[in-house]
Amino acid sequence: MQDLQDELRAIVGADQVFVGADIDDRYKIDLTKKYASQPGYVVRPATAEQVSAVVKLAHATGTPVTPLSGRTGLVGGGVVTDGGIVLSLERMNRILDVDITSMTMTVEAGCILQTVQEAAEAQNAFLPLDLGARGSAMIGGVIATNAGGNRVVRWGMMRDMVIGLEVVLADGTIISSLTKMLKDNAGYNWKHLLIGSEGTLGIVTRAVLRLRPFPASSQTSIVAVNSFEDVITLLRQLESGLSGRLSSFELMWGNFYQCISEANLPRRPRPLPLGSPFYALVEAMGSNPADDAAQFEREMEKVMASGLVTNAVIATSERERQGLWAVREELEAGLATYFPFLSYDVSMALAEMPRFVDAATANLHRRYSNARIMFYGHAGDGNLHAIASIGETLTPDIRISIDSAIFEAVREVGGSIAAEHGIGQSRAAFLSWTRSPEELQLMRAIKAALDPRNILNPGKWPEIG
Amino acid sequence: MQDLQDELRAIVGADQVFVGADIDDRYKIDLTKKYASQPGYVVRPATAEQVSAVVKLAHATGTPVTPLSGRTGLVGGGVVTDGGIVLSLERMNRILDVDITSMTMTVEAGCILQTVQEAAEAQNAFLPLDLGARGSAMIGGVIATNAGGNRVVRWGMMRDMVIGLEVVLADGTIISSLTKMLKDNAGYNWKHLLIGSEGTLGIVTRAVLRLRPFPASSQTSIVAVNSFEDVITLLRQLESGLSGRLSSFELMWGNFYQCISEANLPRRPRPLPLGSPFYALVEAMGSNPADDAAQFEREMEKVMASGLVTNAVIATSERERQGLWAVREELEAGLATYFPFLSYDVSMALAEMPRFVDAATANLHRRYSNARIMFYGHAGDGNLHAIASIGETLTPDIRISIDSAIFEAVREVGGSIAAEHGIGQSRAAFLSWTRSPEELQLMRAIKAALDPRNILNPGKWPEIG
Numbered sequence: 001m002q003d004l005q006d007e008l009r010a011i012v013g014a015d016q017v018f019v020g021a022d023i024d025d026r027y028k029i030d031l032t033k034k035y036a037s038q039p040g041y042v043v044r045p046a047t048a049e050q051v052s053a054v055v056k057l058a059h060a061t062g063t064p065v066t067p068l069s070g071r072t073g074l075v076g077g078g079v080v081t082d083g084g085i086v087l088s089l090e091r092m093n094r095i096l097d098v099d100i101t102s103m104t105m106t107v108e109a110g111c112i113l114q115t116v117q118e119a120a121e122a123q124n125a126f127l128p129l130d131l132g133a134r135g136s137a138m139i140g141g142v143i144a145t146n147a148g149g150n151r152v153v154r155w156g157m158m159r160d161m162v163i164g165l166e167v168v169l170a171d172g173t174i175i176s177s178l179t180k181m182l183k184d185n186a187g188y189n190w191k192h193l194l195i196g197s198e199g200t201l202g203i204v205t206r207a208v209l210r211l212r213p214f215p216a217s218s219q220t221s222i223v224a225v226n227s228f229e230d231v232i233t234l235l236r237q238l239e240s241g242l243s244g245r246l247s248s249f250e251l252m253w254g255n256f257y258q259c260i261s262e263a264n265l266p267r268r269p270r271p272l273p274l275g276s277p278f279y280a281l282v283e284a285m286g287s288n289p290a291d292d293a294a295q296f297e298r299e300m301e302k303v304m305a306s307g308l309v310t311n312a313v314i315a316t317s318e319r320e321r322q323g324l325w326a327v328r329e330e331l332e333a334g335l336a337t338y339f340p341f342l343s344y345d346v347s348m349a350l351a352e353m354p355r356f357v358d359a360a361t362a363n364l365h366r367r368y369s370n371a372r373i374m375f376y377g378h379a380g381d382g383n384l385h386a387i388a389s390i391g392e393t394l395t396p397d398i399r400i401s402i403d404s405a406i407f408e409a410v411r412e413v414g415g416s417i418a419a420e421h422g423i424g425q426s427r428a429a430f431l432s433w434t435r436s437p438e439e440l441q442l443m444r445a446i447k448a449a450l451d452p453r454n455i456l457n458p459g460k461w462p463e464i465g
Numbered sequence: 466m467q468d469l470q471d472e473l474r475a476i477v478g479a480d481q482v483f484v485g486a487d488i489d490d491r492y493k494i495d496l497t498k499k500y501a502s503q504p505g506y507v508v509r510p511a512t513a514e515q516v517s518a519v520v521k522l523a524h525a526t527g528t529p530v531t532p533l534s535g536r537t538g539l540v541g542g543g544v545v546t547d548g549g550i551v552l553s554l555e556r557m558n559r560i561l562d563v564d565i566t567s568m569t570m571t572v573e574a575g576c577i578l579q580t581v582q583e584a585a586e587a588q589n590a591f592l593p594l595d596l597g598a599r600g601s602a603m604i605g606g607v608i609a610t611n612a613g614g615n616r617v618v619r620w621g622m623m624r625d626m627v628i629g630l631e632v633v634l635a636d637g638t639i640i641s642s643l644t645k646m647l648k649d650n651a652g653y654n655w656k657h658l659l660i661g662s663e664g665t666l667g668i669v670t671r672a673v674l675r676l677r678p679f680p681a682s683s684q685t686s687i688v689a690v691n692s693f694e695d696v697i698t699l700l701r702q703l704e705s706g707l708s709g710r711l712s713s714f715e716l717m718w719g720n721f722y723q724c725i726s727e728a729n730l731p732r733r734p735r736p737l738p739l740g741s742p743f744y745a746l747v748e749a750m751g752s753n754p755a756d757d758a759a760q761f762e763r764e765m766e767k768v769m770a771s772g773l774v775t776n777a778v779i780a781t782s783e784r785e786r787q788g789l790w791a792v793r794e795e796l797e798a799g800l801a802t803y804f805p806f807l808s809y810d811v812s813m814a815l816a817e818m819p820r821f822v823d824a825a826t827a828n829l830h831r832r833y834s835n836a837r838i839m840f841y842g843h844a845g846d847g848n849l850h851a852i853a854s855i856g857e858t859l860t861p862d863i864r865i866s867i868d869s870a871i872f873e874a875v876r877e878v879g880g881s882i883a884a885e886h887g888i889g890q891s892r893a894a895f896l897s898w899t900r901s902p903e904e905l906q907l908m909r910a911i912k913a914a915l916d917p918r919n920i921l922n923p924g925k926w927p928e929i930g
Contacts, residue, residue: 100701101815102814102847156621173903177900181813181881182812183884185661187888187896193654239677241753243708286708286709291760351564378648416651419648419650420648420650421650436642438641447653450911
């Protein structure tokens with residue numbers, strides 16, 4: 001397709017179109033190394049107008065287009081169909097505006113999350129979204145996937161931080177609404193429809209994000225808890241007792257805590273002894289360091305005195321804080337002991353978590369007697385992650401079998417197979433397990449209306465389009 | 466249409482279908498008394514299945530259906546096309562579940578907001594949405610219009626409190642997703658598309674709402690402020706200084722404060738003397754009454770000491786608290802002095818408010834030298850209300866002229882003509898003033914895909930469908 005190549009070069013410049021052997025591996029294979037393809041073209045536009053022109057061309061020629069930003073997705077959503085166009089937003093990485101009067105910032109889709117966080121912090125403002133991949137995830141991707149992370153319990157998911165949005169639709173139309181208004185009930189809220197649609201309805205090019213005051217204080221603790229009932233009581237008591245300052249409530253089942261802290265022992269002391277069925281990492285943020293710390297300690301004393309918490313350690317320095325978070329975030333060495341493994345990201349009503357954990361574990365052991373599984377996650381949001389291993393190579397059939405074991409349990413408790421990581425390719429076959437035929441039909445109608453030629457990130461959700 | 470009448474009776478029962486002279490006036494004319502019609506049928510279903518059957522019938526016969534719940538809308542959105550079906554949800558008023566483990570409640574669309582608030586409170590839980598019409602607004606309506614109100618600055622709008630949703634689509638399909646999950650990234654978020662669509666894409670029948678811990682304490686103050694710059698600084702300082710506990714920040718321009726407090730003098734003392742350009746009602750909520758009150762007083766002392774606030778009164782009892790809120794909520798007597806008047810609900814970046822107020826006032830005076838206008842609203846959300854009067858009868862032409870004066874100013878500052886009240890009929894002609902042709906085209910595509918026969922609340926947004 002020499003013609004298409006020439007036309008793409010005319011749009012973005014000859015040096016920003018790559019084909020054949022000139023395509024870097026990073027555009028061919030995803031982070032998980034499970035999904036790969038042979039893109040026809042990699043195109044790196046510099047403006048929304050260039051994105052629009054590329055998409056118009058794709059629309060006219062029926063060429064698949066997959067937008068790509070920070071490549072930190074975990075479900076294979078950013079791998080293009082063979083021969084299609086990878087539209088990388090990495091060059092659109094300008095922070096256009098930090099407006100501390102309106103408490104907003106306007107950024108291009110290719111900005112790295114951490115860069116955006118730091119630009120806000122430089123003005124004493126705060127973008128609450130935070131996740132492990134902060135150093136490489138880009139804003140376009142976190143919007144397209146409605147990312148979650150560690151502070152959802154207080155500030156919500158990415159959709160709660162997007163005020164204004166600019167996207168390019170499947171026919172190349174640029175829809176630009178880069179407003180700084182928190183409230184806008186004038187017509188349909190297309191922004192919320194586009195957020196989380198994983199590049200299948202439009203391509204995010206710019207966004208206006210909501211900022212908060214930068215927290216002057218944070219308090220962090222790891223606590224040991226004896227039962228799931230106590231976990232729930234603890235969460236509710238802290239939500240209330242900290243007057244809404246609770247910003248993270250990360251739950252770890254005992255075997256997860258053991259696995260990660262064990263593997264990190266050469267570099268990190270273990271914050272609390274083993275032996276408890278649950279550990280929770282608790283963090284609060286506020287603006288009055290002295291008062292906040294006193295309140296936090298008082299609440300921790302209360303939950304210790306009542307027996308809700310059987311052991312606790314509170315960080316007294318930023319270094320100690322990082323040490324506590326390491327149990328939740330420095331997972332590499334621990335996960336290596338489960339290799340090869342599959343990871344899951346599911347959600348449910350909080351009260352259903354024990355039933356889900358029991359069912360998923362039983363389903364898995366029924367299939368594979370050597371299986372190991374451990375659970376952790378953002379319990380404050382009803383969001384669990386799981387790591388499953390059967391101690392042998394994961395063939396496609398085995399993957400499907402393990403997936404089925406976990407998702408059967410999700411279905412049983414009325415949960416979701418994708419809490420924050422999205423559907424991508426790896427969950428697509430299971431979409432109907434927690435979405436009704438009526439919901440899928442509605443999604444199909446939306447997709448058909450917005451992308452009738454099915455060129456935007458096609459092949460990902462076969463049930464939708 | 467005797468046939469249609471018989472079929473409707475077969476669905477909901479003969480005693481729940483009203484025609485002709487049997488139709489009560491409340492189904493014919495809206496709260497503002499500006500919009501009226503002659504419905505062909507009033508139908509009061511008791512279940513989602515009945516709603517579905519009614520809509521299927523309407524779909525088959527091409528009959529317009531307008532859903533109606535608490536009839537507190539201010540923009541004429543709940544008045545059916547002449548001869549169409551008013552589908553009243555008032556009988557679907559059961560609270561199905563208050564789940565304090567998952568902190569959710571499941572309710573039918575016809576539940577009155579205040580009833581829902583009280584049912585939550587009885588379990589020491591809290592539905593933060595609050596607005597003046599709480600005693601008659603129903604859940605279906607506050608979801609369909611994405612209502613806002615007095616506590617958005619902390620807890621967001623209605624969409625932020627809806628976790629699960631059940632709607633009936635234009636062809637009668639029931640889409641039911643009454644889940645209790647805070648996070649669900651499995652496919653398109655159709656809930657957010659339906660929320661705020663004002664009955665034009667589907668009819669809300671049930672919802673799962675997110676609850677919060679019931680605040681054990683609240684602190685309320687009215688303060689006087691000298692300039693809008695100081696208003697912004699004050700808001701940001703309180704957001705930060707109260708560690709996120711700020712739950713209301715209601716701004717009143719001097720003439721609004723004078724008008725309302727003057728009219729209420731026979732029943733209410735005036736909390737602060739006249740003469741200040743701005744007054745703000747500030748409220749914080751928390752869980753530790755003693756600490757919270759001390760923190761609030763400390764922050765108020767700070768803003769007094771720095772001169773940000775020139776005068777302040779803090780409520781010391783619930784009765785005093787109600788007295789302070791009266792300046793913002795007991796508007797009837799004051800508004801009567803502006804009668805006949807038009808009211809507005811607009812939003813913009815906070816920093817743009819003074820420019821908007823100046824432009825709107827100038828635009829209005831240029832057209833009507835006797836005009837009076839006063840501003841107030843949820844400044845913490847960038848949301849202003851305005852009351853405008855020209856001291857004479859408001860003919861349709863004059864209405865359009867006054868609307869134009871205000872909305873020209875909105876357009877000038879890149880704001881929205883509908884922050885929280887919605888579009889309904891009264892704003893429909895101006896939708897294109899703050900939505901681009903591309904946005905309107907996208908909305909049309911969505912409407913055509915979901916309601917191809919245009920039977921759901923038709924005639925409201927001529928530019929959409």
